[in-house]
Amino acid sequence: xxxxERAVRDRVLGRAEVEALLAGALPLHLIDCDLEGADLSGxxxxxxxxxxxxxxRVDWTGARLEGTVWRSCRGAFANFVGADLNEARxxxxxxxxxxxxxxxxxxxxFERCKLTGADLSEIKAFDLRFDETLxxxxxxxxxxxxxxxxxxxxxxxxxxxxxxxxxxxxxxCSLRKAHLADARFDGADLRGADLGGLRLNDASRFRGxxxxxxxxxxxxxxxxxxxx
Numbered sequence: 001x002x003x004x005e006r007a008v009r010d011r012v013l014g015r016a017e018v019e020a021l022l023a024g025a026l027p028l029h030l031i032d033c034d035l036e037g038a039d040l041s042g043x044x045x046x047x048x049x050x051x052x053x054x055x056x057r058v059d060w061t062g063a064r065l066e067g068t069v070w071r072s073c074r075g076a077f078a079n080f081v082g083a084d085l086n087e088a089r090x091x092x093x094x095x096x097x098x099x100x101x102x103x104x105x106x107x108x109x110f111e112r113c114k115l116t117g118a119d120l121s122e123i124k125a126f127d128l129r130f131d132e133t134l135x136x137x138x139x140x141x142x143x144x145x146x147x148x149x150x151x152x153x154x155x156x157x158x159x160x161x162x163x164x165x166x167x168x169x170x171x172x173c174s175l176r177k178a179h180l181a182d183a184r185f186d187g188a189d190l191r192g193a194d195l196g197g198l199r200l201n202d203a204s205r206f207r208g209x210x211x212x213x214x215x216x217x218x219x220x221x222x223x224x225x226x227x228x
Contacts, residue, residue, distance in 0.1 A: 041061040090109065091112060098115065105125040107126065116137055119138070162181070191211060195215055
């Protein structure tokens with residue numbers, strides 16, 4: 001906690017309680033608080049910190065959450081649709097099946113998070129970063145990862161249609177069974193990616209990318225070709 005924050009610990013908070021806390025001038029640092037199912041749509045909470053909080057099914061629709069910090073929170077099925085999360089930071093949070101459609105996530109960071117099944121369609125993001133994050137079955141159509149270094153990201157079975165991976169480098173990542181229609185990989189380094197379970201049309205999308213000899217053999221094997 002910084003000197004410019006007030007701490008609130010171990011409380012159950014609904015909309016009325018959060019609105020009452022907004023009377024203070026400084027951002028709040030919520031620790032071990034339970035906000036499960038709360039309707040916090042449209043509220044302005046810039047700069048707040050949420051640490052080890054229960055945020056399951058919280059409705060943040062249209063909320064102002066720029067510069068917020070989220071540490072070790074549990075927010076499955078949370079709704080961030082249309083929220084402003086520019087420069088927000090998420091660390092070690094469980095956000096499975098959360099909704100983010102149309103959210104603003106410029107310069108936001110997700111580190112060691114679980115976003116399995118999350119819907120990140122139509123997000124407005126520049127310089128958004130994912131590190132060591134699960135995006136299994138997540139929806140990210142049209143997102144640009146161009147020139148990024150992608151570290152320990154699991155995109156298994158994710159919707160990556162029309163995504164831009166040009167000149168990106170994959171390190172200990174998985175694209176296993178991902179949906180890659182119209183995705184671009186020109187100049188990408190895929191040697192650190194699991195490419196298992198891809199279909200014939202998907203393999204053709206890697207034209208211009210770099211893969212290892214082992215990956216080439218794997219791809220040919222999955223396409224029914226024998227490498228002698």
